[in-house]
Amino acid sequence: MELDDRKRKILLAIIQNYQDTGEPVGSRTISKMDDLNYSPATIRNEMADLEEMGLIVQPHTSAGRVPTDKGYRLYVDHLLTSDETALATNGAQHPATHMEQLLSKRMDRVEEMLMRMAQVLAANTQYTTMVTGPHYKQNKLKFIQLSAMGGGKILAVIVLNGNIVKNNILDIGADVDQETLSRLNFSLNNNLNGLSVEEINLPLITKVKEEAGEYADVAMRILDAVAGAFDKEDSMPVYTSGATNIFKYPELADNEKISNLIDVLEEKKELGTALGVVSPDGSKQDIQVYIGDEVPVESMKDCSVVTATYQMGEGVQGKIGIIGPRRMDYQKVVETLKATMSQLDGIFKKPEE
Numbered sequence: 197m198e199l200d201d202r203k204r205k206i207l208l209a210i211i212q213n214y215q216d217t218g219e220p221v222g223s224r225t226i227s228k229m230d231d232l233n234y235s236p237a238t239i240r241n242e243m244a245d246l247e248e249m250g251l252i253v254q255p256h257t258s259a260g261r262v263p264t265d266k267g268y269r270l271y272v273d274h275l276l277t278s279d280e281t282a283l284a285t286n287g288a289q290h291p292a293t294h295m296e297q298l299l300s301k302r303m304d305r306v307e308e309m310l311m312r313m314a315q316v317l318a319a320n321t322q323y324t325t326m327v328t329g330p331h332y333k334q335n336k337l338k339f340i341q342l343s344a345m346g347g348g349k350i351l352a353v354i355v356l357n358g359n360i361v362k363n364n365i366l367d368i369g370a371d372v373d374q375e376t377l378s379r380l381n382f383s384l385n386n387n388l389n390g391l392s393v394e395e396i397n398l399p400l401i402t403k404v405k406e407e408a409g410e411y412a413d414v415a416m417r418i419l420d421a422v423a424g425a426f427d428k429e430d431s432m433p434v435y436t437s438g439a440t441n442i443f444k445y446p447e448l449a450d451n452e453k454i455s456n457l458i459d460v461l462e463e464k465k466e467l468g469t470a471l472g473v474v475s476p477d478g479s480k481q482d483i484q485v486y487i488g489d490e491v492p493v494e495s496m497k498d499c500s501v502v503t504a505t506y507q508m509g510e511g512v513q514g515k516i517g518i519i520g521p522r523r524m525d526y527q528k529v530v531e532t533l534k535a536t537m538s539q540l541d542g543i544f545k546k547p548e549e
Contacts, residue, residue, distance in 0.1 A: 197245060197248065197249055199249070199251075199270070202234070202242060203242050203245060203246060205232060206226060206232070206234070206239060206242045206243065206246065207246055207251055207252070207263070207267060207270070207271070208271065209221070209226050209229055209232060210226070210243075210246075210252055210261060210262075210263060210267075211263050211267065211268070211271050211523075213225060213226070214262050214263060214523050215523045215524070215525055218445065218446060218447065218523065219260065220254070220255055220256070220260025220261055220262050221260050221261055221262070222260045222261075223236040223237075223239040223240045223243060224236050225260075226239050227239055243261055246261075246267075247261065250264055250266045250267075251263065251264060251266055251267035251270060252264060252267055262523075263522075263523070265487045265488040265489060265490070265522065268487045268488075268500070268522060268526075269487055271526065272485045272487070272526055306329070306330060306359070306360050306361070306508070307329070307433070307435075310327045310329060310435050310514070311327075311435045311437075313327055313516070313536070313540075314326065314327045314435045314436060314437035314438075315437045315438075317437070317438075317516070317518065317532065317533075317536065318437040318438025318441060319438070320532055321438075321518055321520070321525075321528060321529055321532055322438070322441055322444070323438060323441055323518050323519060323520035323524060323529070324436065324437070324438045324439050324441055324442055324461065324518070324519040324520070325436065325437045325438050325516070325517070325518055325519075326434055326435070326436045326461075326467050326471065326516070326517045326519065327434070327435045327436075327506075327514065327515070327516050327517075328433070328434050328435075328467075328468065328471055328514045328515045328516075329433040329434070329435075329514060330360060330508055330513060330514040335356045335357055335360065335392065335426065336356065336357050336390055336391060336392050337354070337355075337356060337357075337388050337389055337390065337391055337392075337396075337422065338355040338356055338357050338359075338389065338390075339355050339385055339389055340352060340353070340354055340355075340381060340384050340385055340388070340418070340422065341353040341355075341381065342377045342378075342380060342381045342384075342418070343374075343377070344371065344372060344373065344374050344377055345365065346371060347371075348367060348368055348369050348370050348371055349365055349366065349367050349368070350365075350366050350368060350372060350377065350414075351363065351364070351365055351366075352364040352365075352366055352418050352421050354421060354422055354425040356425060356426070360425075360508075362421075362424075362425040364421040364424070364425075366414075366417050366418065366421065368413075368414050368417060372411065372414065376411060380408055380411060380414065380415060380418070383404055383407040383408065383415075384404060384415070384418060384419075384422075387400055387403060387404055387407075388400065388404075388422065392426075393422075393423060393426035396419070396422070396423075401416075401419060404419065434464045434467045434468060434471075436461050436464070436467070439458060439461045439462075441520075442454060442457060442458075442519075445520070445521040445523075447498065447521055447522075447523075448498060448499070448521055453495075453498060456495035457495050457496065457499070459495070460493060460495050460496070466493045466495075467493075467517075471501075471503050471515040471516075471517045483502065483503070483504045483530055483533055483534070484502070484503045484504075485500065485501075485502050485526065485530075486500060486501045486502075486503070487500045487522060488500065488522055496519065498521070498522070499519050499520060499521060499522065500519075500520055500521065500522050500524050500526075501517050501518070501519050502517065502518045502524075502526070502529045502530065502533065503515055503516065503517045503518075504516050504533040504534075504536070504537055506536070506537060506540050507537075507540070507541065508540070516533065516536065518532075518533070
């Protein structure tokens, strides 16, 4: 059966009305919409066809219908436009403006920026937001700064491109004077700056050890810290915000469902799976929409998850996800993520001061 223009319009009307109310949508409700000049009888016939096509379903004995996962998938893939004026009709502030206001200051600590971004997105969408820390494998070393702390300890500040800062306190068992640390510092930066972890090979490591002389063991400890700054695959942090927004949607308010979902958000063990993987070659990926059973986490099967990949320059990437009910406002969420990606691109493409 063909999905003609009239059926498309009626399906879109059902989805939009159900998004707003959370109640099954009947033919009389649709017939009263200003831009649909169809009789209730015509709408009922079209709704019967849409139900036969598996795009809507009658959840109870009422005359109302709600969209199915298949209906939402059709909407997301074919009916969802990029018309940003749709946001203005909801009286919402344009997400690009909101993000620009709250992220205009380029922060030195990436963790702070990501937590703030999660908060901004949760406030803007009124859904739950999760943001992974950046994936470092494709990144490069910017510089190392060594400082004596006393008590046989040194502070190694390792900075990667994108101003990703990792502080490491190394207990080396004996005090090292600042002049010696300065020589080590120069050798490490001279040999390693601008390199990825894959490019720090055995000949370079041997050269650093030779230049360190009697402090070769200290140099190796610092090199281990450098490798650790890149290799965060198994402990990638996930920042969440807006978990309580879930309580606003009755279809997710079942005690067992919401308990399981809150557990996942708090423990964060499965959130990386829900967000998907970062592209290993550092390429940027499109926004992805997972609806209901498409979500790869069991406790999120009653939700939809929209994800995007953010970039921080020089191959540093992470993932952003918005979690909401199946009836989430996909238009607003997609446009918000697009605007966020654009704003982040602007922040990290600015010349560093």
